[in-house]
Amino acid sequence: MTLPHPFNGRRAAIAxxxxxxxAVSPVLSRWLxxxxxxxxxxxxxxxxxxxxxxxxxxDMVEAARAKALLAIERTGASIGLGSEGAFGPHPVVPFxxxxxxxxxxVDAENNHEIVAQRRTRxxxxxxxxxxxxxxxxxxxxxGFPAHAVIVRPEACDDLxxxxxxxxxxxxxxxxxxxxxxxxxxxxALVQTDMRAHLNPTRMKTIHFVARALALRxxxxxxxxxxxxxxxxxxxxxxxxxxxGAPTRxxxxxLHGCRVCxxxxxxxxxxxxxxxxxxxxxxxxx
Ligand SMILES: [Zn+2]
Ligand SMILES: [Zn+2]
Numbered sequence: 001m002t003l004p005h006p007f008n009g010r011r012a013a014i015a016x017x018x019x020x021x022x023a024v025s026p027v028l029s030r031w032l033x034x035x036x037x038x039x040x041x042x043x044x045x046x047x048x049x050x051x052x053x054x055x056x057x058x059d060m061v062e063a064a065r066a067k068a069l070l071a072i073e074r075t076g077a078s079i080g081l082g083s084e085g086a087f088g089p090h091p092v093v094p095f096x097x098x099x100x101x102x103x104x105x106v107d108a109e110n111n112h113e114i115v116a117q118r119r120t121r122x123x124x125x126x127x128x129x130x131x132x133x134x135x136x137x138x139x140x141x142x143g144f145p146a147h148a149v150i151v152r153p154e155a156c157d158d159l160x161x162x163x164x165x166x167x168x169x170x171x172x173x174x175x176x177x178x179x180x181x182x183x184x185x186x187x188a189l190v191q192t193d194m195r196a197h198l199n200p201t202r203m204k205t206i207h208f209v210a211r212a213l214a215l216r217x218x219x220x221x222x223x224x225x226x227x228x229x230x231x232x233x234x235x236x237x238x239x240x241x242x243x244g245a246p247t248r249x250x251x252x253x254l255h256g257c258r259v260c261x262x263x264x265x266x267x268x269x270x271x272x273x274x275x276x277x278x279x280x281x282x283x284x285x
Contacts, residue, residue, distance in 0.1 A: 006227050007217065008033030012079035012105075015042040015071035019197040020083055023207040024103065028081075031214040032227075036081065039071035060084040061115055064104040068113075078109040083206055087124035087194055097124040099202070101209045105217065112259055114228035116213035120205045123147055126191035128154050131177040135190060139169075148198035150191050151175040153183030165198050221257035222264070232256035235265065241274035242283040249275040 012034045014021050025036035067082025087099045099122035105114045127138040142149070145167040152162040161182055163175045172190070179188035196203045221229040233254040237246035252265040277283035 005032050005218065006220070006225065007079070007107075010034055010079055011075075011077040012036045012081055013039040013071040013075040013077040014081040014083075015039045015067040015074070016083065016196075017042075018195045020203070020206055023196070023203050024081060024083070024210040027207070027210050027214045028217075031218055034079065037075065037077070039074045039077075039080075042067070042070050042074055060086050060100065060102050061104060061117065064102050064115075065106060065113070068104050068106040069108075072106065072108050078107065080106045080108065082106075083196075083209075085194060085196075085202060085205075087122055087192075097122050099124060099205065101202075101205050103206070103209050103213050105213060110226070110259070112226060112228070114213060114217050114258075116209050116216055118205075118209050118212060120208065121201070122194075122205070123199070123201045124192050124194060126189060128185075128187045128189050129176055130180050130187055131173065135176075138190065139172075142192050143201065144172075145169070146200055148193040148195075150193045151179050152189050152191075153179045153185075154187040154189045155183050155185040165193055165195070167198070221260060221262055223262035224257060224260040226257055226259035229257050229262075230255055231266075232258075232263070238269055238273060238275040238279075240277055240280035240283060242277035242280060245280060245282050247275040247279040247281070249279045 014024055014036055016038060021036060021038045028034040028036055064082040064084035068080035072080035081103060083103045085099055085101045089097065099120045100117065101120055102115065102117040123142045125142050127135050129135040148165045148167045149172065150162060150164045151166060166172045166175060176188040176190065180186055193199060194202055196206055216230050217227045219229045220227055231253055235251040235254060236248050237251050238249035240247050252268040254263055255266050256263040
């Protein structure tokens, strides 16, 4: 007989205005036995939005944690969930957009939290346009109208001048005309609306990260039984095949528990294994 998961039968709340519970709840319910409900009346947009009117406080895990704590506060559930995404140019590959998506689970009863964070595919993008220009190739690339866009003046001091959630081409053309008139550059800025309920690509990504969170939570610490045992660090220093000096290549993964601090080395390389000298600072400086 296997014992039920520590989260089994517990009540959790998710703070979202954008229908994310549909992407998060089923997998946590199926794998962990968590009952996830939506925290009503939590204005997650007040914590920062994707369109720049309200500056975000702290990094994204912190922002997701703030939402999770708000969900606990509003509902009295002992577990809170918060999700947060960030989008922009890919840090390594030029001209490619990239997204990072995080979900934080806060267990207030046990002063514990589990974080899942992944870099993901995204359709994030923007273009500037005048009403006379053809911006439909951009719309094709981002998957409009299944994916909504936001329109604002390209250059304008008032950041609150913005039309969000546009999914109709006629409405979009009218918005581009109106916003370019209000822009000192005479151009409108059309960008992807990254709110989950208006961006199916992002919703799929949130589902993917929710699975990663469930997977992480499903692993219990072998020492204390707390959920969320997993990768916390890596050990580097695989010896160089040429000179034997430690290289930057992986020796092992370190898996750990946030509650009791227990750690185990996983996927340890065989003692006979050596790294290609191309990874060695001495042989290949
Ligand atoms: Zn532990
Ligand atoms: Zn070497």
